[in-house]
Amino acid sequence: AQSVAQPEDQVNVAEGNPLTVKCTYSVSGNPYLFWYVQYPNRGLQFLLKYITGDNLVKGSYGFEAEFNKSQTSFHLKKPSALVSDSALYFCAVRDYGQNFVFGPGTRLSVLP
Amino acid sequence: DVKVTQSSRYLVKRTGEKVFLECVQDMDHENMFWYRQDPGLGLRLIYFSYDVKMKEKGDIPEGYSVSREKKERFSLILESASTNQTSMYLCASSRPVQETQYFGPGTRLLVL
Numbered sequence: 001a002q003s004v005a006q007p008e009d010q011v012n013v014a015e016g017n018p019l020t021v022k023c024t025y026s027v028s029g030n031p032y033l034f035w036y037v038q039y040p041n042r043g044l045q046f047l048l049k050y051i052t053g054d055n056l057v058k059g060s061y062g063f064e065a066e067f068n069k070s071q072t073s074f075h076l077k078k079p080s081a082l083v084s085d086s087a088l089y090f091c092a093v094r095d096y097g098q099n100f101v102f103g104p105g106t107r108l109s110v111l112p
Numbered sequence: 113d114v115k116v117t118q119s120s121r122y123l124v125k126r127t128g129e130k131v132f133l134e135c136v137q138d139m140d141h142e143n144m145f146w147y148r149q150d151p152g153l154g155l156r157l158i159y160f161s162y163d164v165k166m167k168e169k170g171d172i173p174e175g176y177s178v179s180r181e182k183k184e185r186f187s188l189i190l191e192s193a194s195t196n197q198t199s200m201y202l203c204a205s206s207r208p209v210q211e212t213q214y215f216g217p218g219t220r221l222l223v224l
Contacts, residue, residue, distance in 0.1 A: 041121075041218075102155040104152055
């Protein structure tokens, strides 16, 4: 069965510093991996995805993620954090069907 | 822009009431999904539908049912609401071969 782990409930980073939100996964076959962001009282917004190809994927708002097959990881990164990046971040994997499995979420706080 | 709307942002119901949550998407997507979101648990799939009048159980279907009479509309029904169904409910839609799911703003349901 597919599963997604986000080992940190909370990540705090100072504005202007690089940020990393971690994600590891378990899936049969080739993974389709996603990151979504949720701002307060909003639905989830798509950030980026890895399907195939280059291991470094670039997405919205300056975010990027690196697919590492040997470590089964898909960490979200940004070179310079903004206060407005503070939100709840979800990693997800799509299984062989059409369904997604979501991680528990990581709350990112960017401190001014 | 894909738009997924949900009938209510906030809802307060009493134990035993029948509750209807409605979701409408305007992009002619075949797939529609209902999730509930709880702190520390991420998103859990309740039901999904790949076509009109089709439905499949997700991970936590107990206490819920769904209806999809038209392609653009997917309803979630709580037959007899219970306090443990207090949660945030998120609807999503996607195309069959398109990997990205698009989410509505969510309905925060409180069952007293």
